[in-house]
Amino acid sequence: MIESSTALDQGQDTSLSHAGLEVLARAFVLTVHLALSGASTAGRAFVVGLSNATASRTHTEASENATADEDRAHELAEQLRTMFRHWEELRFRDGVENEVSRSLYRMLVLHSTDFVDALTRIVASENTNPRVLAEAMRHLGRFVHQPTRHERLWLLERGLRASSPVSRDGAALGLAHLADKRAAPYLEAAIATEPVPGLRDDLKQVLDELLGNAVAREARQ
Amino acid sequence: MPLLVKLDNKRMWDSPGWLPAGEVTADAVLDLRVEQNELSVWFVEQDRSNLERVLGALAANREHVEKLDYAVFDEASLAQVGVEARPSQGQLPDEHANENWHRDLVELSGRRLVAVAEVIASGSPQRCSHSNVRRILTDAAVQGHLRRDLVRERLAADLPWPQ
Numbered sequence: 187m188i189e190s191s192t193a194l195d196q197g198q199d200t201s202l203s204h205a206g207l208e209v210l211a212r213a214f215v216l217t218v219h220l221a222l223s224g225a226s227t228a229g230r231a232f233v234v235g236l237s238n239a240t241a242s243r244t245h246t247e248a249s250e251n252a253t254a255d256e257d258r259a260h261e262l263a264e265q266l267r268t269m270f271r272h273w274e275e276l277r278f279r280d281g282v283e284n285e286v287s288r289s290l291y292r293m294l295v296l297h298s299t300d301f302v303d304a305l306t307r308i309v310a311s312e313n314t315n316p317r318v319l320a321e322a323m324r325h326l327g328r329f330v331h332q333p334t335r336h337e338r339l340w341l342l343e344r345g346l347r348a349s350s351p352v353s354r355d356g357a358a359l360g361l362a363h364l365a366d367k368r369a370a371p372y373l374e375a376a377i378a379t380e381p382v383p384g385l386r387d388d389l390k391q392v393l394d395e396l397l398g399n400a401v402a403r404e405a406r407q
Numbered sequence: 408m409p410l411l412v413k414l415d416n417k418r419m420w421d422s423p424g425w426l427p428a429g430e431v432t433a434d435a436v437l438d439l440r441v442e443q444n445e446l447s448v449w450f451v452e453q454d455r456s457n458l459e460r461v462l463g464a465l466a467a468n469r470e471h472v473e474k475l476d477y478a479v480f481d482e483a484s485l486a487q488v489g490v491e492a493r494p495s496q497g498q499l500p501d502e503h504a505n506e507n508w509h510r511d512l513v514e515l516s517g518r519r520l521v522a523v524a525e526v527i528a529s530g531s532p533q534r535c536s537h538s539n540v541r542r543i544l545t546d547a548a549v550q551g552h553l554r555r556d557l558v559r560e561r562l563a564a565d566l567p568w569p570q
Contacts, residue, residue, distance in 0.1 A: 278415070278416075279469075280476070281469030281471055281475075282470050283471075351418060351421065352416075352418045355418050362474070362537045382421050384532070385418065392536070395536050
């Protein structure tokens with residue numbers, strides 16, 4: 187990966203300050219982590235940003251990469267917004283595949299972390315139909331796609347803070363599917379601040395389920 | 408006698424602050440799947456002994472394991488709003504449930520539907536969680552409550568069946 191080799195090359199520069207080396211070490215660790223887990227646009231941009239701080243030689247190349255990533259994420263987000271508007275007409279049924287689940291899975295397989303980044307922008311923008319967004323987040327947690335697992339977990343945790351209770355519910359249901367106990371602190375925080383009594387109960391149910399699942403999985407291992 | 412209705416989305420049944428007491432939101436009314444002016448519901452024993460079997464039958468009529476939202480309400484309340492629950496054949500993968508516990512709320516006008524929604528809301532909508540649905544489906548398959556050939560292949564492949 188470009189980011190990895192850049193960070194390693196810079197590690198050989200004896201003129202770097204101690205603080206710079208620490209930053210570099212963190213960048214290297216993050217780069218390896220991203221390489222293993224599937225680097226996101228945001229992650230790549232972060233690493234590229236650190237590289238730029240210590241090596242002007244790669245500045246132009248890194249900027250071009252970051253710009254291209256940004257353009258791609260923007261383009262995907264626009265494509266998703268159009269699809270979301272179209273899906274507002276649909277009626278969803280639990281446990282049944284639909285146009286949303288099929289389309290999103292195709293995009294996930296095709297664009298991997300770039301797709302999750304684009305969807306994160308939509309979650310953050312808060313200008314999408316909550317019902318469609320909830321459906322999207324529910325399926326996002328259900329999909330089996332290991333390279334984007336961390337990014338999807340992060341997106342769903344972010345979804346717990348959506349302004350619409352319908353969207354928050356969708357995020358929680360996505361987390362129930364993902365069954366990752368790292369979401370527990372975020373669910374606890376969401377429960378503490380949830381103003382809708384019925385949703386608060388459902389969030390507690392997801393938390394119990396998630397911790398129970400985690401315990402059961404650990405017992406099997 | 409208690410009746411059970413499957414809901415699409417429990418969130419539609421939350422009561423926002425502006426909603427007058429005893430009423431339901433328009434979203435809640437739209438959450439009910441009415442076909443030909445009838446609404447499908449299921450009879451539940453007073454002691455709820457068949458509740459999980461009904462939930463399992465409903466969950467088996469899907470493609471994958473997913474949470475299930477529902478409400479249990481009192482049939483007597485329906486009579487007060489002029490709605491009849493008529494026994495009919497169900498269409499789920501559990502034949503015993505289809506033959507014994509299925510009812511249709513019939514001759515629903517728009518006004519009656521709103522009244523039914525208010526009765527349903529009084530029964531406090533519930534959610535059977537993802538993992539609970541899986542447990543119920545597993546039990547239903549193992550105990551032979553479900554006909555495998557009536558369960559969609561994808562879900563059937565995800566369940567244990569007696570040899």
